[in-house]
Amino acid sequence: MGMKKYMLQLVFTMVLLLAMEPVSAQNYTTHAVKDGETLKSISQKYRVTPYSILQANKEIKSASDVKENTILIIPLNGKAEDTKNEAKPDKPKQEELKPIRFTRHRVRRKETLFGLTQKYEITEEQLKRYNTRLYSETLDKGMVLQIPVFPEVDPNEEKELDFEIYTVQPKETRWSIAHKYGISVDSLLVLNPELDKNTNYLAAGEELKLPRPKGDSLKEQKTEVFTSYTVPPKMTLYSLGxxxxxxxxxxxxxxxxxxxxxxxxxxxxxxxxxxxxxxGIVNTDNFVFYEVKPKQNIFRITQNLKITREELFRLNPALENGLKAGMVLKLPKEKAEGLEVKNALVLDKINLVDSINVENKPQLVFMLPFRLDKVNLNDTQRAEELIKNRRDLALSLGFYTGAMVALDSIKKLGVSVNVKTYDTQLDQAKVKEILFRESLTGVDAVIGPLAAGPLDEVAVQAKTKNIPVVAPIASDSKLSHSNVFFSVPRDAVLRDKMLAYMEKIHTDENVVIIADSTHQVAHDSILSKFPAAQIAKVIDNKSLHLDRFLIQLSNEKENWVFLETDQPNMVASVTSILNSANTSSVTATNNPQEKVNVRMFTTSFNGAFEHEAVSKTHLSNLKFTYPSFYKESADDTFTRAYMKKYNGLLPDRYAIRGFDVTMDVLLKLAYKKNLFETSKYIGLTEYAGNGFDYLNDWTSGYFNRACYIMEYDNLTIKEVEINDSKSNL
Structure with a gap:
């Protein structure tokens, strides 16, 4: 019977469709496909045929094309059939309002039911429901009644929210969209549970479910300016919208x-x-955003954001209804000067040391190549030679000694840490063996490994348990790892920092570029900032065409010479030539005004500039300036602690890095035991010699943007102050 009935309904529907006159009105509605819905289930819901839905949605070729969040146009055939054999759908029951408590009332003379309902703001039916004798008795003086007290209902609150599907535009963020719709970011996540909670990523073209703003329906739009649009080839409703x-x-x-x-x-x-x-578009080109925290007030916000009350209210009219935690406020982008901003969100200054929660007990794992398979601890001389000659071993031991000082320091702050350490032996197979044998369950962060292969192996397995992995010396990976924190900035970050600084201080200096063929990217980047720069001829990637180069130097302006190479011999040769030009007069008159004034720069500092063949005196004379992810340690507290722990031994660069990376991870975990969460709200942190400011590059991982501009001055290396935001430490 069921199949016959279905066939009869199908035939009847088809007859109606075929018999319909061209002038008859056809009604339509739209439907956003939800998870688990199919073409058949949707057609049954609206009591239409699957074929009619496909006809109304030409871009849908088959039932398999109906996927979650697809917007379907549904043809409606008027009132549904009311047959005796077909059960009518149950009307949805209105949710019954329940009292939160009761109060007592003794009836006085001349009081009436109507008067009591007005006094207590309830209906007569509600009064009788909780005083059943009133169904059969009249109200008499002396009666004691039970008065229900119901929760307060906001009269402005919509009982049924009308939602729409919003398409994310380029350069929009979660905060800009939340501000646009007058909701909190938390509400945005509740409405769109498919959004990743560990990132703030939004892709242009992504569709979000959002409450339709009041007055957005066509009936409520009193004044709207329309335009005519001629549909071009291949245009779809989605693209047009x-x-x-x-x-x-x-x-x-x-x-x-x-x-x-x-x-x-x-x-x-x-x-x-x-x-x-x-x-009028609100995106990251024009605005930055701020999320209101609990217990904040307007005065505090205006002071922190350096904006007047009047301007804040003009930009955010919703403030007229009161300030609420979770509100997203917009600010002009120029107001971001001097504020800590990440992903267009203005961050509050958080002092990590003062924000420690001693209840948090981080679980930390170190995975470094100590090469215990190569080192014979009984042969001290051989062990020392290995440490001296093997960079991986020297780096691991130096890094780990610094990390141990960080563990001592965090312990003094009252934080207990559970640590496990494994020797990866610089071998991917060894890493697989460790991961097979040891569980990562409960681990809050893994520091290491050093090499790319082992790092990829750990990252993949840690991702399944949502565990962050901190790469001690890597700046990138060939694979995409959304859970890896690359603690060394990318070359592009260092280069951009250097060029932004130089562009800021440039006036009329004569710019000359010396770059070998392996540094074409640096060459092009410099030229894009300084189009008038002269290009020096490099012979066989080794040396300068000297005569031609000397002609390019000016004796009227200061000369800025960029040297982009990783060849130690070329660095030594060029610095010698520049130093000679810098200290010799152009003419025999020895007039100081006719001397050549040269400064040397690079956007890609590497080991060639630290080679023993390169004169430190020459670099100092040239005020050599470069970008770096580390600086000379000026933290006497760390140095003293290190020397005390290791019998007077001074910390090297690796030890400083080990302390800084580990201390950064531990302080963030002591603040909140979720490194992904803290990365959203913690900006720049700085320690003994390294800074960290992680930017989430969505599926590729977290990349450090913190770096410094360093300069040789009187045979010492100092940091150039460029008025960046201060650390959160």
Whole structure:
């Protein structure tokens, strides 16, 4: 019977469709496909055929194309059939309002039921429900009644929110969209549970479920400027909605002829709301955003954000209804000067040392190549030679000794840490063996390994347990690892920092570029900032065409010479030539005003500049300036602690890095035991010689942006102050 009934319904529906006159009205609605829904289940819900849905949605070729978040146009066939054999759908029951408590009332003379309902703001039915004798008795003086007290209901609150599907535009963020719709970021995540909680990533073109703003329906739009639009070839409703920033169902309601024609057709002239001026668009090009914290007030916010109350209210009219925790406020981008900003979000200054929660007990794992398979601890001389000659061993031991000082330091602050250490032996197979044998369950962070292969292996397995991995010396990976924190900045970050600094201080200096063929990217980047720069001729990637180069130097302006190479001999040769030019007069008159004034720079500092063949005196004379992810340690507290622990031994660069990386991880875990979460709200942190400011590059991982501009001065290396934001430490 069931199959016969289904076939009869199908035939009846088809007859109705075929018999329908061309002038008869056809109604449509839209449906956002939810997880688990199919073409058949949707057709049954709206009591239409799957075929009719496919006909109304030409871009849907088959049932398999109906996927979550797809917007379908549903043809409606008027009132549903009311047959005796078909059960009517149950009307949804209105949720019964329950009292939160009761109060007592003794009836006085001349009081009435109506008067009591007005006094206590309840209905007569509610009064009788909790005083059943009133169904059969009249109200008498002396009666004691039970008065229900119901929770307060906001009269402005909509009982049923109307939602729309919003398409993310380029350069929009979670905060800008939350501000636009007047909701908190937490509410945005609740409405869109598919969004990753560990990142702030939004892709242009991504669709979000959002509450439709009041007054957004066509009936409520009192004044709207429309424009005519001729549909070009291959244009779809989705593409058109994205281009004009309006939902597809709004386009259909404005242009019912779209459905009559079976969809959007080439050459069709449709009516659309006029595009808004680009100046009014709220995105990261124009604004930064701030999320209101609990217990904050307007005065504190205006002081912290350096903005007047009047301007704050003008930019954020919703403040007229009161300040609420979770609100997203927008600020002009120029107001971000001097503030800590990450992903267009203004961060609060958080002192990590003062924010320690001693209840947090971090679980830490170190995975470093100590090469115990190579070192014979009984042969001291041989062991010392290995440490001296093997960079991986020297780096691991130096890093780990610094990390141990960090563990001592965090312990003094009252934080207990559980540590496990493994020797990776610089071997991927060994790492697999360790991971097979030892469980990472409960681990809060893994520091290491050093090499790319072992690092990839650990990252993949740690990702399954949502564990962050901190790479001690890597700046990138060939594979994408969303859970890896690369603690060394990328070359591009260092280069951009250097060029931004030089562009800021440049006036009329004569710029000359010396770059070998392996540094073409640096060459092009410098030239893009300084288009008038002269290019020096390099012979066989080894030496300068000297005569031609000397002509390029100016004796009227200061000369800025960029040297981009990783060849020690070339660095030694060029620095010698520049130093000679810098200290010799151009003419025999020895007039100081005619001397050549040269400074040397690089955007890609590497080991060639530290080679023993390169004169430190020459570098100092040239005020050699370069970008670096580390600086000379000026932290006497760390140095003293290290020397005390290791019998007077001074910490090297690796030990300083071990302390800094480990201390950064431990302090963040002591603040909140989730490194992914803290990375959203903690900006720049600085320690003995290294800084950390991680930016989430979505699926590729977290990349450190903290770096310094260093300069040789009187045979010492000092940091150049460029007025960046201060550390959160």
């Amino acid at each position: 994205r281009e004009y920033g309006i939902p597809t169902d709004s386009i259909v309601r404005l242009n019912p002829e779209i459905m009559k024609a079976g969809g959007l057709k080439e050459g069709m002239v449709v009516r659309l709301p006029k595009k808004k001026s680009q100046a």
